[in-house]
Amino acid sequence: MERPLTQHINFNRSSLNLKDYQSVGGYQAVEKALTSMAPGDITKMVIEADLKGRGGAGFSTGTKWSFVPMNTLGQTKYLIANADEMEPGTFKDRMLLEGNPHQLIEGMIVAAYAIQANISYVFLRWAYKKAAWLIKHAIEEAYTAGYLGKNILGSGFNLEMHLHTGIGRYMCGEETALLNALEGKRATPRTKPPFPQVSGLFGKPTIVNNVETLCNIPHIVNHGADWFKDLSPGSDAGTKIYGISGRVNKPGLWELPMGTTVRELLETHAGGMKKGVSFRAVLPGGASTDFLVEEHLDVKMDYKSIAAAGSRLGTGTMIVLDDQTCPVGFIHNLEHFFAQESCGWCTPCREGLPWTEKILLSIENGTGRPEDLELLEMHTKHLGPGNTFCALAPGAMEPLQSGLKYFRADFEKHIKEKKCPWR
Amino acid sequence: MATIYIDHKAYEVTPGKNVLETCLTLGFDLPYFCWHPAMGSVGACRQCAIKLFKDEEDTKGRLVMSCMETVKDNMYLSIEDPSARAFRTQVIEWLMTNHPHDCAVCDEGGSCHLQDMTVMTGHNYRRFQFPKRSYKNQYLGPFINHEMNRCIQCYRCVRFYKDYAGGKDLDVFAAHNHVYFGRAADGTLESEFSGNLAEVCPTGVFTDKSLKSHYTRKWDMTMAPSICQHCSLGCNIIAGERYGELRQITNRYNGAVNGYFICDRGRFGYEFVNSINRIQQPLVRAHIPEPADKDSLYRQLAIILTKHRTIGIASPRASLEANFALRQLVGKENFYQGVSETEAQLMRNILLTLNAGHTHSPSLKETEAADVVFILGEDLTNSAPMLALAVRQAIRKVPFEKAAQISIPTWHDAALRELAQEEKGELFIAYPTKTKLDELAGKPLHLSPDEIARLGYAVAAYLNTNSPAPEGLSKHSLKLARHIADSLKKAKNSLIICGTSLFNEAIINAATNIAMALSGEEKKANLSFIVPECNSMGLAMMDAPSLTYAMEALENRDIDTVIVLENDLYRRGGKKEIDLLLEQRKNLVVLDHLHHETSNKASILIPVATFAEAEGTIVNNEGRAQRFFQVFSPKNENFRESWSWLDEFRQFQNGISPEELQEPGNLLAGMVRLMPQFKGVDTLSPAADFRISGQKIPREPHRYSGRTAMLANINVSEPKPPEDHHSALSFTMEGYKGMPPAPLIPFFWAPGWNSVQSVNKYQTEVGGSLRGGDPGERLFSEIRSAERRYQNHIPPTFIPSAGEWLILPLPHIFGSEELSIYSPGINERSPKPYIAINRKDAKNLNAVENDLVQLRIQDQSYFLPVRIMEELPEGLAGIPYQIPGLTGISWPAKGILTKGNT
Numbered sequence A: 001m002e003r004p005l006t007q008h009i010n011f012n013r014s015s016l017n018l019k020d021y022q023s024v025g026g027y028q029a030v031e032k033a034l035t036s037m038a039p040g041d042i043t044k045m046v047i048e049a050d051l052k053g054r055g056g057a058g059f060s061t062g063t064k065w066s067f068v069p070m071n072t073l074g075q076t077k078y079l080i081a082n083a084d085e086m087e088p089g090t091f092k093d094r095m096l097l098e099g100n101p102h103q104l105i106e107g108m109i110v111a112a113y114a115i116q117a118n119i120s121y122v123f124l125r126w127a128y129k130k131a132a133w134l135i136k137h138a139i140e141e142a143y144t145a146g147y148l149g150k151n152i153l154g155s156g157f158n159l160e161m162h163l164h165t166g167i168g169r170y171m172c173g174e175e176t177a178l179l180n181a182l183e184g185k186r187a188t189p190r191t192k193p194p195f196p197q198v199s200g201l202f203g204k205p206t207i208v209n210n211v212e213t214l215c216n217i218p219h220i221v222n223h224g225a226d227w228f229k230d231l232s233p234g235s236d237a238g239t240k241i242y243g244i245s246g247r248v249n250k251p252g253l254w255e256l257p258m259g260t261t262v263r264e265l266l267e268t269h270a271g272g273m274k275k276g277v278s279f280r281a282v283l284p285g286g287a288s289t290d291f292l293v294e295e296h297l298d299v300k301m302d303y304k305s306i307a308a309a310g311s312r313l314g315t316g317t318m319i320v321l322d323d324q325t326c327p328v329g330f331i332h333n334l335e336h337f338f339a340q341e342s343c344g345w346c347t348p349c350r351e352g353l354p355w356t357e358k359i360l361l362s363i364e365n366g367t368g369r370p371e372d373l374e375l376l377e378m379h380t381k382h383l384g385p386g387n388t389f390c391a392l393a394p395g396a397m398e399p400l401q402s403g404l405k406y407f408r409a410d411f412e413k414h415i416k417e418k419k420c421p422w423r
Numbered sequence B: 001m002a003t004i005y006i007d008h009k010a011y012e013v014t015p016g017k018n019v020l021e022t023c024l025t026l027g028f029d030l031p032y033f034c035w036h037p038a039m040g041s042v043g044a045c046r047q048c049a050i051k052l053f054k055d056e057e058d059t060k061g062r063l064v065m066s067c068m069e070t071v072k073d074n075m076y077l078s079i080e081d082p083s084a085r086a087f088r089t090q091v092i093e094w095l096m097t098n099h100p101h102d103c104a105v106c107d108e109g110g111s112c113h114l115q116d117m118t119v120m121t122g123h124n125y126r127r128f129q130f131p132k133r134s135y136k137n138q139y140l141g142p143f144i145n146h147e148m149n150r151c152i153q154c155y156r157c158v159r160f161y162k163d164y165a166g167g168k169d170l171d172v173f174a175a176h177n178h179v180y181f182g183r184a185a186d187g188t189l190e191s192e193f194s195g196n197l198a199e200v201c202p203t204g205v206f207t208d209k210s211l212k213s214h215y216t217r218k219w220d221m222t223m224a225p226s227i228c229q230h231c232s233l234g235c236n237i238i239a240g241e242r243y244g245e246l247r248q249i250t251n252r253y254n255g256a257v258n259g260y261f262i263c264d265r266g267r268f269g270y271e272f273v274n275s276i277n278r279i280q281q282p283l284v285r286a287h288i289p290e291p292a293d294k295d296s297l298y299r300q301l302a303i304i305l306t307k308h309r310t311i312g313i314a315s316p317r318a319s320l321e322a323n324f325a326l327r328q329l330v331g332k333e334n335f336y337q338g339v340s341e342t343e344a345q346l347m348r349n350i351l352l353t354l355n356a357g358h359t360h361s362p363s364l365k366e367t368e369a370a371d372v373v374f375i376l377g378e379d380l381t382n383s384a385p386m387l388a389l390a391v392r393q394a395i396r397k398v399p400f401e402k403a404a405q406i407s408i409p410t411w412h413d414a415a416l417r418e419l420a421q422e423e424k425g426e427l428f429i430a431y432p433t434k435t436k437l438d439e440l441a442g443k444p445l446h447l448s449p450d451e452i453a454r455l456g457y458a459v460a461a462y463l464n465t466n467s468p469a470p471e472g473l474s475k476h477s478l479k480l481a482r483h484i485a486d487s488l489k490k491a492k493n494s495l496i497i498c499g500t501s502l503f504n505e506a507i508i509n510a511a512t513n514i515a516m517a518l519s520g521e522e523k524k525a526n527l528s529f530i531v532p533e534c535n536s537m538g539l540a541m542m543d544a545p546s547l548t549y550a551m552e553a554l555e556n557r558d559i560d561t562v563i564v565l566e567n568d569l570y571r572r573g574g575k576k577e578i579d580l581l582l583e584q585r586k587n588l589v590v591l592d593h594l595h596h597e598t599s600n601k602a603s604i605l606i607p608v609a610t611f612a613e614a615e616g617t618i619v620n621n622e623g624r625a626q627r628f629f630q631v632f633s634p635k636n637e638n639f640r641e642s643w644s645w646l647d648e649f650r651q652f653q654n655g656i657s658p659e660e661l662q663e664p665g666n667l668l669a670g671m672v673r674l675m676p677q678f679k680g681v682d683t684l685s686p687a688a689d690f691r692i693s694g695q696k697i698p699r700e701p702h703r704y705s706g707r708t709a710m711l712a713n714i715n716v717s718e719p720k721p722p723e724d725h726h727s728a729l730s731f732t733m734e735g736y737k738g739m740p741p742a743p744l745i746p747f748f749w750a751p752g753w754n755s756v757q758s759v760n761k762y763q764t765e766v767g768g769s770l771r772g773g774d775p776g777e778r779l780f781s782e783i784r785s786a787e788r789r790y791q792n793h794i795p796p797t798f799i800p801s802a803g804e805w806l807i808l809p810l811p812h813i814f815g816s817e818e819l820s821i822y823s824p825g826i827n828e829r830s831p832k833p834y835i836a837i838n839r840k841d842a843k844n845l846n847a848v849e850n851d852l853v854q855l856r857i858q859d860q861s862y863f864l865p866v867r868i869m870e871e872l873p874e875g876l877a878g879i880p881y882q883i884p885g886l887t888g889i890s891w892p893a894k895g896i897l898t899k900g901n902t
């Protein structure tokens, strides 16, 4: 089984420096792309490889690149690696950043070349201190080696790369809020259209891609689209870094073919539930995805299959809910996070999320009223996609709406008994 | 045109606009908060949600924000869709979760957009059970009150203050449901446009503090359409009164002039009307001043008006009617403009250009469409504030073309700003000191007045070789001139702005040359003139000699009576010459509403009405004649319009006894007959006998309360309301309830729309002209009528002379204007006297910042603290123009500076 993204990552040794990376074939994709491929060919290849964005939305990466205007000699364009990773339960990008920073840089160079961007940024979560140091160092190494800067490898292509560390707001990971943050403005999102591909950072065409997405690029360039598709037996191409947190025996991250089932992840890789607790449900793709339950254990973790089961692949990192944890408290904790991270721009999210949080807390504390469930349901309905300005609030509603569906009895019990049965 | 379907009904509408404004134009009541007609859409509040269907068959549709959707042909929409309605109601419920519900004690209550929208959506039951969040309010200075708990986070305030008006000290802080709109710390809001927050904010967070000091509900005021009297732009305002006191000024929408906004001088400068410094009754000064009743007044006047030779001195701040009535009284040959010869000459020059019709004098609205702007010798923010705001919009609109290429519509404010970033049109400013607009200009050009003119001449010469070029300009200046010329030439819609502020005719000549050089056969360049006062243009058009000639007349002809109309002559010339003028006569009749240095010398003093108690017509800088109406009939019967007094005097002079004096007839019609240049001013508004369904237009809303009780402490029977014989407006709440003709709109109100947002209902389309056309009439036809040659009086290079400084009059929005300074808030914001010099000059004087230096100027001497202005060219010293204590100077002026009191 191939693990292109993580094959060289070994946390028992220090992360790969430039030499280490080169010795395992690093920067060959840059050489190949910049010296023998036209930008459009790379985009085409990525489209053919059917790489979908690993940041959560799962949009075709190559297609996204193809919206960038290309007949614009000398126009400033930007490429940005989204390394903000603040989705609760998600820590996959951290592994890539800390384990093999040059892989990301290489992916960024190729991606920038494909869209002919000359300036690139790594937008990093502030708390990733180690990653910050490593990325900074790796960028310096890449400059010294001539992979960054002017006329890279004699190709005539120039690329600057900078590291920017955020201030730790979930919103900064939303790509348009990220652009505002990078411009030094408030991290509120922008409307689409216009899409960043046309009017992005500083009003210039911009591509924002997730770290994992970008790390796939060198491998696709090196091995081709068909190879990438063949990595997975299922309907989605490539591998995916899956993760599990919660009361399992071996929480962690694994690079596996797209479409691995929930059960295989849970039982084979995470070693099953801890002694004394049993499985109740799982948020398959991070905090902003709908719960899946027992009956979904054999669902394949790919975009289509998870959607069919009523949830989203999201970041592919799951949070497991066990039977010893109160689902109301669990969801309250999530809504507390989302309410706090709301940027405050649009009414439904700014005012609605704190309301749901307060209701959940009162239910958890035994002061909930039967009509509170209606209010919660009202929020899940009215905070849906399109109703709010960005995807934060709809995301926040996913665990709540599925929670109300699967754990209704628990909610009602809280209200009836005027206390949390788990306490 | 596009066909759209709203709830299955077809409408023909303009494509490209957003759906919200289109629905409002069609008359639908669709709620909104964050969208503002002048500021466009950002999609934040989610209040304007409606359903959009794929096609006729689609029954599911999806919720969209109407303010964020572009109108396209064949759009299927629903406002009434139950889920869209439910969502809109829900948005209000969310907004209300933290709202204090303190309408009863809120200044906005009853004219509040939030109340209106709440009622419109039908939300009425509170389900939120938890404590509300609360904030600390801030002290924001004398103009604006802050009550943050009422905030609904629509972001309009910051979008207006920062994005639209370029303010720096108001922002949004914090995040999630604790966003805070205010300053980093308590303190006076710095923007000259801060008062607009009270109208932009849809709730009671930002409210008018001056109104608060004598608070009245909006519907309890008697209101009338009026014109701002505090600079030459003539912004349209609504003035409101209760209990004989002027209470509030708000913006009156005029699509061609000020649109949705006014400046703080205009909004807060009204308090002179209520001032204790008002002249209360006629005064006859024999040995000691004595109050005079009508009899003794006319006895005195009989002596003066029949036996004496009289001249009349008119005023640039009095209406056409008043000035004309004076002219009729004293006769054309004895009628003088009450301004200095320098000012009169500048105005003559400007009039020649406006009449020649080679260039175009743009309205404020047109100004906003300029793409390259060159300002010569004006600090717009201080001399014509709303023009500064218009230039800001003009400069920012340039990248719109690029936006169109990627299909961003012009109303999509957020996307436009993201795309445009710092990119903007070109702005060049040549002025001796820094100005607020400098931040938008490339490299500011801090030059002496003559050098500004020389640069202007050089620009004009590059544009057209027939325009004379200055000699001896440095290489650097030539390069600059060429650069400006090239930019102007490339422009699609260039705009040149100059004015009278520096009293330098060469600047006006140079600017005129530039505009003429830019004007082609088809398209004329825009040339804006800033003139000194609200009716300077109207007065100049009367074409009378200046004060200098009045003085000559006093010396050479045996004139012994001077009538001064609404004018403090000490603001018009040097103290010594004015003293001379006023002391040479036997009788000095002064008509004005406030006591001042001139009125103090009057032998007969007549109190007159202010703009709020009077009806009149003034001509703005653009040449637009505009009419203002009496707001209220003053309790003090002596507060009569100057024109009414003066016309009585005329009748009296003609032998009619005081008992038989008549109300003046139609003065304006008479004026147009005698002075055809004013053609059109007599038809600016429907005539006094105009009626709709036999009814007059009420100045009081139908909700006006307390009418029968207001004066019950004095007399229990309700007095008969005063009658208005001069206009179609009435001083009552009875009358025609529908929409009045545009020139007669006393207030904006529509069913369900109690706030100023109701203005949407009065427009032909949102942001367009008022129904029936915006009021006001441009008096210059702009048909190329006369030959206009290039001017060629090029001044020589400015060389600082040792020991003598050129003194610059630096205008201040708060302080430099005669009437607005009576408002306590404006007074507080006015600078204290100072003298600005550059560092080198200061060093030569051995003075540092705040040191007192003596300025000797025209036999007067002032001790002024030094303000070092690094950018000021050598040999120039600036003093705040006409602030109290610094009047009585004849401009332009030179002066001598010495350190200390030696």
Ligand SMILES: Cc1cc2nc3c(=O)[nH]c(=O)nc-3n(C[C@H](O)[C@H](O)[C@H](O)COP(=O)(O)O)c2cc1C
Binding pocket: A052, A053, A054, A055, A056, A057, A058, A059, A061, A082, A083, A084, A085, A086, A087, A170, A171, A172, A173, A174, A175, A176, A208, A209, A210, A211, A213, A214, A390, A391, A392
């Ligand atoms: C509230 C919010 C937070 C997000 N945070 C992240 C993040 O931390 N990292 C990330 O890659 N994408 C994040 N996204 C998704 C991005 O908006 C964007 O879709 C993604 O960076 C695109 O990259 P991809 O196409 O490679 O997936 C977030 C989205 C939302 C709505």
Ligand code: SF4
Binding pocket: A171, A188, A189, A341, A342, A343, A344, A345, A346, A347, A349, A350, A388, A389, A390, A391, A392, A393, A394
């Ligand atoms: S949904 Fe609205 S308030 Fe929430 S984060 Fe997005 S834009 Fe901000």
Ligand code: SF4
Binding pocket: B150, B151, B152, B153, B154, B155, B156, B157, B158, B181, B200, B201, B202, B203, B205, B206
């Ligand atoms: S203060 Fe007023 S304008 Fe500003 S966000 Fe709040 S409600 Fe809107």
Ligand code: SF4
Binding pocket: B228, B229, B230, B231, B232, B233, B234, B235, B258, B262, B263, B264, B265, B266, B267, B384, B385, B386, B387
């Ligand atoms: S710009 Fe001039 S006319 Fe307009 S409100 Fe201000 S002072 Fe009045």
Ligand code: FES
Binding pocket: B020, B031, B032, B033, B034, B035, B042, B043, B044, B045, B046, B047, B048, B049, B065, B066, B067, B068
């Ligand atoms: S008015 Fe449309 S979202 Fe606020």
